[in-house]
Amino acid sequence: MKILMVTPYPPARDGIAAYAAQAVRSLRRDGHQVTVLSPGPSAAHHHLDLVGPRGALALAKHIRAGRYDRVIVQFHPDFFYPVPNRMRDRLAVATGLLAAFRVASRVEVIVHEIDYRFGRPTAPDGAAARLMWRSVDRIAVHTEAERSRFAKAFGVPATKIALVEHGSDFARNTHFDRESARASFGVPLDAFTFLSIGFVQYHKGFDRAVRAFSGLGARGARLDIVGSARVDDPGNLAYSNSLDALAAATDGVFRHRGFVSDEQFDRWLVASDVVVLPYRSIWSSGVLERAALYDRPVIATAVGGLQEQAARAGRAQDITLVVDDAELRAAMWARAGGRSGATARASWRVGSLADDADLRARVQSEVVRRAVGARGTRLGGAVAAGTVDPDTAAAASRASAPVRRVANLELPAPTSGRSSAAFVKRLVRRLTAWELEPVVGEINALRAATVEALESVAAARGRGAAERDDPAGRVPPS
Known part of the structure; x- marks a missing residue:
């Protein structure tokens, strides 16, 4: 069967994209020919901006040209409705999607989230939304509660709404223990x-x-x-x-x-x-x-x-x-x-600290030891809190301090006091995020790896020096 899946798709950073990728793999295992259309840049075969009535009409044109046996839509309002949206926006989108669904041989929509207020029967946009949803051949949700609410909100017969277990296509993605x-x-x-x-x-x-x-x-x-x-x-x-x-x-x-x-x-x-x-x-x-x-x-x-x-x-x-x-x-x-x-x-050993001649140094050593243990720093291997030698921990912390003071890299927020500028920033973010976010992630991972490497080297040097001072493991003389 020739199937079109309309959905966000990896490497787009979206949970629904991951959900859809597993569904696509399952359909292909069953022998279906699956084409993926994504609302943004991704590894999908086709890309369309689906937001607004123009997006819905472009989808209708693609469905007509592709002559698919079945169209499956992973639905979330953010993929189709402008944010924020007004009544006329919702009316236009519902009308456009109605046109797209009617040109398809068969349409199935998996609803991940929706605002039930979109189905108010006394409002023009609500009436259009109800008509649009009734044109769908099969609607799928993940719980009985969703099925009941959806049927009531949009006037769709409950018999047309299927219940699909959320994890029905889930498979393990890691072999780590x-x-x-x-x-x-x-x-x-x-x-x-x-x-x-x-x-x-x-x-x-x-x-x-x-x-x-x-x-x-x-x-x-x-x-x-x-x-x-x-x-x-x-x-x-x-x-x-x-x-x-x-x-x-x-x-x-x-x-x-x-x-x-x-x-x-x-x-x-x-x-x-x-x-x-x-x-x-x-x-x-x-x-x-x-x-x-x-x-x-x-x-x-x-x-x-x-x-x-x-x-x-x-x-x-x-x-x-x-x-x-x-x-x-x-x-x-x-x-x-x-x-x-x-x-x-471990509680603070106040008595032993007070008897020490260098109280400040001992307290600082304890603070560093606990910080390193809590941070989960490996120091050349997995280390549990409370097992790190204070001097080794202090040396490791000093070695990595310059890098740790550099904050993780983050993309600037696409916000502005002017609505037009904010719109442009959000558009640019949407078009470039799939390329930039992995780079930002790699840079932050490199920072973390550098911290770990510096601390591991410093810890190894500290252990080596201690062993040279006293191979038997006794405390070296002061």
Whole structure:
């Protein structure tokens, strides 16, 4: 069968792109001829700007010319509707998509997210949207709750809306085991590790995980928050910045900015002990499904379709659902406190420090040792907090300090006080991000590797000097 898939596509940095790539692989394994059309630069066969009525009409023209047996659309409002949009924009887009869907032999739409207000029957744009959705041969969503709400909002018969499991086409993307995955990210082997991963947006609620975690850092646990803002609008950027500040102020929380590849995403799952999904709202969660591939326990808020996903998983996956921040905190503390071999962070030995002639130097050594251990610096190999020699840690930290003072590189925010300038900046970002973001990621990875190399060399020199002073391992005379 000749199929057209309309979707973001790798290397575009988008979760739906990764979802679609797995669907394309599955269809091709079944013997179908699949052509991919992407709304932006990618590895797809064709590219069209699908935003607005012109984009919808261009899609109609392409479908007509291609004579496809089946058209599959991975739908998210951002791919088709201008942001922000007005009633006339929504009316024009719905009319254009109606034309595109009607020229296709068969149309299937997988709905990842939509604003149900777009279907108000008393408004012209709502009436057009209802007509457009009724022209689709098959609509797919990921939970029963979504199916019921969609049918009610757009007047579509529930029999036309299929239920597709979010992870039905998911496959493992990494061969790392827990030890090697942790070593690759600098996560100590003995640290109980919570993970919140995905695009950073307010509704994902990663700040809730940080607040719930507060205090666990002193007990040897850590929380890694991995991901970047999905859309560079001022609201997302402001939330991302506030999350960075909150993470920096909370002991044991580590913030990893930037988009991660499919392989890195799965490697983080393997490296974690518990995945935390503190969402304020969500349709359904691909992260929950991917965590199941690696048998990782999940703590998630009972919102959207997550309750249904958890019920489907049953006993096959360890999922704890919480309803508020208090339950989230209790669940995280129970997980960290219940682990075997859990160790609290070593207390300050005030007496021994006070008796030392060089109190300031000893305190500084202890600060450096703990900082290196918490940062997960390898120092020539995986090192757990509390096992680093203070002098070696201090030497390593001094060696890498000039590079660590250089902040990670970030693309400038496409914002401006003038709306026209902001529009141009967003357009330029959209057209160039697929080329620039990988470069930025590589530069930041090079910075991290340089820090690690400098600290490893300094640590090796320190160990070598100590061995020369006393081969038997005794403390050298002062």
